[in-house]
Amino acid sequence: MEGAELDRWRRAQELFEAAADLRPSEQAAYLAAACPGDHGLRREVEALLRSDAEAGSFIEHAIRRGSDQLLAGEPDPLEALGRIGKYEILGRIGEGGFGVVYKGRDAVLQRYVAVKTCSSSDDRLRRRFFREGQIAASLQHPNITTVHDLGVERGIPYLVQEFLAGEDLNRKIARREELSALRRLDLLVQVARGLEYAHLQGVLHRDVKPANIRVLPSGAVKIMDFGIAKLLHEVSDVTTQGVTLGTVGYLAPEQLRGEEVDRRTDIFSFGVLVHEVLTYERPFKGSTFSEVSYRLLNEEPAALAEIGPAHGEAIAELARRCLAKDPRQRYETFAEILAVLEPELAALRSGPLAVPSPAVPAAQPATPAMAGGGPGSPSAVTARRRVSATRAMGGAAAAIVLAAILVAGGRAWVRRQVPSGAETAAVPAGSAAAAGSVTVPAGSAAAGERPGVGQQPAAGTGSAGSAGTGMAVRGDPAGHGPMGTANGAAGDDALHPHRTAPAPNRRGAAAALGVPPAPGSERMPAGRAAKPRSEPVTPGRPASAGTAGAAPEGSGEAGPRRDGPLPAPDPEGAGRASRPAADLPGSAPPAGLGAGSAAATGSVGGESRRALGPAPGTRPADAEGSVVEPGRVRPMVRGDLIPPGAPGTSPPRLLSRPEPQYPDRARRRQAESEVLMLVLVDENGQVVRAIVKQTDDPGLGFNEAARLAAMRARFSPATRDGLAGKMWTELPFSFRLHPG
Amino acid sequence: MGRSAARDVTQLLRRWQQGDQAAAEELLPLIYGELRKIARRHLRGERDGHTLEATALVHEVYLRLSGGAELHWNDRVHFYAVAAQMMRRVLVDHARSRDALKRGGSVVKISLDEARDPAVESGPDVVALDDALRSLEALDPRKSRIVELRFFGGLTLEETAAVLGISVPTVVKETRLARAWLHSQIVAGIPGQPGVQGHPGAAEP
Numbered sequence: 001m002e003g004a005e006l007d008r009w010r011r012a013q014e015l016f017e018a019a020a021d022l023r024p025s026e027q028a029a030y031l032a033a034a035c036p037g038d039h040g041l042r043r044e045v046e047a048l049l050r051s052d053a054e055a056g057s058f059i060e061h062a063i064r065r066g067s068d069q070l071l072a073g074e075p076d077p078l079e080a081l082g083r084i085g086k087y088e089i090l091g092r093i094g095e096g097g098f099g100v101v102y103k104g105r106d107a108v109l110q111r112y113v114a115v116k117t118c119s120s121s122d123d124r125l126r127r128r129f130f131r132e133g134q135i136a137a138s139l140q141h142p143n144i145t146t147v148h149d150l151g152v153e154r155g156i157p158y159l160v161q162e163f164l165a166g167e168d169l170n171r172k173i174a175r176r177e178e179l180s181a182l183r184r185l186d187l188l189v190q191v192a193r194g195l196e197y198a199h200l201q202g203v204l205h206r207d208v209k210p211a212n213i214r215v216l217p218s219g220a221v222k223i224m225d226f227g228i229a230k231l232l233h234e235v236s237d238v239t240t241q242g243v244t245l246g247t248v249g250y251l252a253p254e255q256l257r258g259e260e261v262d263r264r265t266d267i268f269s270f271g272v273l274v275h276e277v278l279t280y281e282r283p284f285k286g287s288t289f290s291e292v293s294y295r296l297l298n299e300e301p302a303a304l305a306e307i308g309p310a311h312g313e314a315i316a317e318l319a320r321r322c323l324a325k326d327p328r329q330r331y332e333t334f335a336e337i338l339a340v341l342e343p344e345l346a347a348l349r350s351g352p353l354a355v356p357s358p359a360v361p362a363a364q365p366a367t368p369a370m371a372g373g374g375p376g377s378p379s380a381v382t383a384r385r386r387v388s389a390t391r392a393m394g395g396a397a398a399a400i401v402l403a404a405i406l407v408a409g410g411r412a413w414v415r416r417q418v419p420s421g422a423e424t425a426a427v428p429a430g431s432a433a434a435a436g437s438v439t440v441p442a443g444s445a446a447a448g449e450r451p452g453v454g455q456q457p458a459a460g461t462g463s464a465g466s467a468g469t470g471m472a473v474r475g476d477p478a479g480h481g482p483m484g485t486a487n488g489a490a491g492d493d494a495l496h497p498h499r500t501a502p503a504p505n506r507r508g509a510a511a512a513l514g515v516p517p518a519p520g521s522e523r524m525p526a527g528r529a530a531k532p533r534s535e536p537v538t539p540g541r542p543a544s545a546g547t548a549g550a551a552p553e554g555s556g557e558a559g560p561r562r563d564g565p566l567p568a569p570d571p572e573g574a575g576r577a578s579r580p581a582a583d584l585p586g587s588a589p590p591a592g593l594g595a596g597s598a599a600a601t602g603s604v605g606g607e608s609r610r611a612l613g614p615a616p617g618t619r620p621a622d623a624e625g626s627v628v629e630p631g632r633v634r635p636m637v638r639g640d641l642i643p644p645g646a647p648g649t650s651p652p653r654l655l656s657r658p659e660p661q662y663p664d665r666a667r668r669r670q671a672e673s674e675v676l677m678l679v680l681v682d683e684n685g686q687v688v689r690a691i692v693k694q695t696d697d698p699g700l701g702f703n704e705a706a707r708l709a710a711m712r713a714r715f716s717p718a719t720r721d722g723l724a725g726k727m728w729t730e731l732p733f734s735f736r737l738h739p740g
Numbered sequence: 741m742g743r744s745a746a747r748d749v750t751q752l753l754r755r756w757q758q759g760d761q762a763a764a765e766e767l768l769p770l771i772y773g774e775l776r777k778i779a780r781r782h783l784r785g786e787r788d789g790h791t792l793e794a795t796a797l798v799h800e801v802y803l804r805l806s807g808g809a810e811l812h813w814n815d816r817v818h819f820y821a822v823a824a825q826m827m828r829r830v831l832v833d834h835a836r837s838r839d840a841l842k843r844g845g846s847v848v849k850i851s852l853d854e855a856r857d858p859a860v861e862s863g864p865d866v867v868a869l870d871d872a873l874r875s876l877e878a879l880d881p882r883k884s885r886i887v888e889l890r891f892f893g894g895l896t897l898e899e900t901a902a903v904l905g906i907s908v909p910t911v912v913k914e915t916r917l918a919r920a921w922l923h924s925q926i927v928a929g930i931p932g933q934p935g936v937q938g939h940p941g942a943a944e945p
Contacts, residue, residue, distance in 0.1 A: 005879075009879055009880065015918060015919070016917060016920070017913065047928070048917070048920045048924055048925070049920070050922060051919075051920040051921070051922075051924035051927060052916065052919070052923075053921035054923065054927075055919045055920055055922075055923035058864055058919075058923055058926075059869060059887065059891045059922065060865075060891060061864045061918060062864050062865055062868070062869040063831065063866055063869070063891055063892060065865055065866060066832070066834070066835050066865065066866030067797055067831060068830035069831075069834060069835060070797075070830065070831060070834045406889035461816070472795040
């Protein structure tokens with residue numbers, strides 16, 4: 001704006017204001033007197049005064065018409081067309097964030113579909129629509145809405161998904177629908193499986209809440225709307241606009257604080273879901289945003305055990321841990337969560353000795369979920385009683401036996417849950433094989449379906465690598481009775497300690513809880529994980545090729561947190577890395593039974609991270625081992641990751657640390673800094689990870705200097721129950737030009 | 741690491757309050773999506789049949805995004821302030837793309853309220869208003885913002901004053917002037933002529 005113009009504008013305003021409240025006749029006289037000789041200015045002010053009289057509510061009206069047009073919507077050209085792509089449009093079923101959602105029909109495949117369109121002409125929104133469509137399409141899991149197609153019709157992008165009947169979970173909750181404990185637990189297990197799978201694919205949901213969970217009439221659960229989902233590792237201009245805005249009350253504290261989110265953010269939201277599904281009450285309530293936020297950040301939720309009598313302390317503890325304020329105190333993976341939920345579900349469903357019903361033959365489609373068991377099954381009380389009885393027996397061995405039994409039960413149930421062919425068949429053979437290595441849909445069911453010791457992998461392992469393979473594998477153990485299963489798969493892990501007395505829980509409960517065993521502590525039993533390593537890749541193990549490739553990375557990820565240097569041939573690492581080979585897509589094994597969750601972790605750390613590039617959005621802690629849960633059956637084992645504040649814990653103590661190198665650039669600029677590092681101290685007192693927690697480094701190299709120094713610090717390790725373990729602790733660095 | 745990637749709405753609002761326009765930009769897809777959803781629900785007759793003004797739309801977006809919980813007054817006002825921008829953009833984008841479609845005689849149906857004010861049916865449309873607002877922004881950004889906040893966002897005089905850090909009487913005075921100026925621009929049809937100086941582009945920084 002030129003000075004002269006501004007002056008003129010200011011002058012016009014003054015004249016307008018002075019004249020505005022005069023009568024029209026007086027206005028003319030005033031202006032004539034006020035701007036002698038400046039006819040231009042006078043005309044301008046006159047125009048303003050005229051408009052002032054005439055304008056009325058023209059602004060409101062213009063906006064009103066605009067919003068009416070928006071509300072009236074466009075007669076959608078696609079709707080008028082009656083078809084989108086090859087899909088016949090039958091009518092509208094809803095409104096997505098981007099546009100209309102239609103019910104459509106695929107005449108060729110004879111099925112109904114949901115077609116989402118993106119009506120916006122905004123380029124960024126269209127790119128996001130595509131991006132999210134692609135992310136959603138990359139997910140193929142029975143508990144996640146399946147994407148069939150993504151295309152453009154008449155310039156309008158559209159996304160085709162499976163058509164889902166049923167009801168959203170939030171409506172069930174709002175109606176306070178009477179659901180048995182079994183049903184509720186089953187819902188949660190299915191959600192956890194879907195999320196576990198998504199995480200293993202490197203995708204966060206970021207908006208886990210009942211409104212995004214559809215419960216089909218069959219009882220199957222579908223997680224919907226990866227609308228604000230984000231690839232764990234992706235940074236692009238398209239998705240950085242993805243504002244995480246879970247509904248207040250489901251946000252994790254770190255989301256509220258605007259910090260980075262990672263898998264544990266979804267785990268927090270899942271904790272809210274657990275609480276709400278079991279009690280129909282949200283754990284953090286309040287009438288205002290700030291009240292809810294405050295509670296979320298500062299208050300502990302009401303203990304589940306007090307609310308849901310049908311649920312045992314294991315579930316209460318699970319919810320508590322999911323809802324930990326500090327992400328590091330939460331579970332790291334859904335595999336761990338499933339390791340808790342699945343046995344509980346199995347117990348509810350099948351009673352004390354978890355006798356599996358005849359398994360579904362591989363190729364036979366079965367209704368997902370809810371196929372067996374029922375509300376009539378023995379209650380959780382039985383399960384709890386069993387747990388306490390077992391505890392009374394004391395000793396790790398008992399716990400291990402229990403784990404094996406629960407595992408067997410879980411598996412038995414899982415087997416009845418073979419997803420329908422339609423759902424899994426969508427996986428193209430080739431991609432499934434490729435995906436096989438990264439796609440460990442859910443730890444333990446696959447563990448369950450894995451053939452036992454000495455048994456050859458079933459036909460399924462071999463076949464084309466399609467989802468059908470997974471199903472074949474899953475179906476295979478049909479022939480084994482419950483004991484066969486127990487002996488064969490997780491039982492392999494769980495029962496093994498009996499044969500190797502000195503380190504019972506390394507392979508037993510530890511394995512069952514998904515804690516990576518110490519290298520060299522034991523060899524994997526012959527029948528399983530070691531095998532893929534020694535065997536050439538057979539057609540039967542298409543996935544293991546990829547997985548074997550992933551092994552070094554996987555173990556690399558895991559490396560720093562293990563006891564001492566890695567032995568060159570790392571049977572454990574190989575075991576874990578090859579684990580996914582057996583867990584083909586479509587198998588939905590829960591939990592870290594055996595090496596399961598370790599494989600899962602490794603797989604994310606290695607395989608999918610490799611596939612997706614660096615992981616700016618993930619915290620290093622992601623890659624760390626499981627946190628030992630207080631109150632769990634399993635005792636502390638040396639090398640476990642100890643959560644902060646756990647009872648019986650003494651934190652790492654600093655013994656020495658090198659003086660950090662003062663960054664040259666900073667010295668030249670006379671800059672000083674404070675950097676607070678967060679370091680992971682292992683059971684030998686060595687720092688294995690160091691990340692910046694707080695810093696005022698303006699980019700002058702303080703952070704890096706602090707990190708290097710932190711890595712060379714020495715500690716006496718943290719202990720819990722007298723055993724050394726890994727633990728995160730803070731380590732401040734002060735950069736002062738003139739110390740003292 | 742150490743990157744503070746603010747990703748939730750309150751965080752965005754705070755960043756925006758601190759002058760970070762990118763934060764307001766990040767709210768766009770959210771608000772846009774909510775606006776559309778509400779509009780569609782409205783269209784399907786799921787609402788009670790009342791017409792929805794832009795400001796009511798904004799309020800509904802706010803309710804949905806805040807999960808029905810009340811934000812702090814300050815946060816709420818700033819939310820509305822951002823939403824006002826988005827509302828303007830959404831409405832104008834929609835109107836422009838509709839014009840661009842040029843689907844001949846197919847008149848957009850406006851059947852939400854049968855007893856309509858005829859004044860609404862005539863007069864300048866939101867695209868013309870937007871053009872004039874841009875001119876005003878070049879000439880006097882604050883007045884343009886006042887119009888946006890009050891009319892697109894539905895902020896009260898007090899709220900507008902608070903957002904802009906000016907007094908209520910100033911808001912009143914400037915609203916009046918802005919309205920007259922915009923009207924004179926649009927009526928004149930030719931920006932900058934014969935109304936006041938400052939046609940689009942003339943004073944772009």
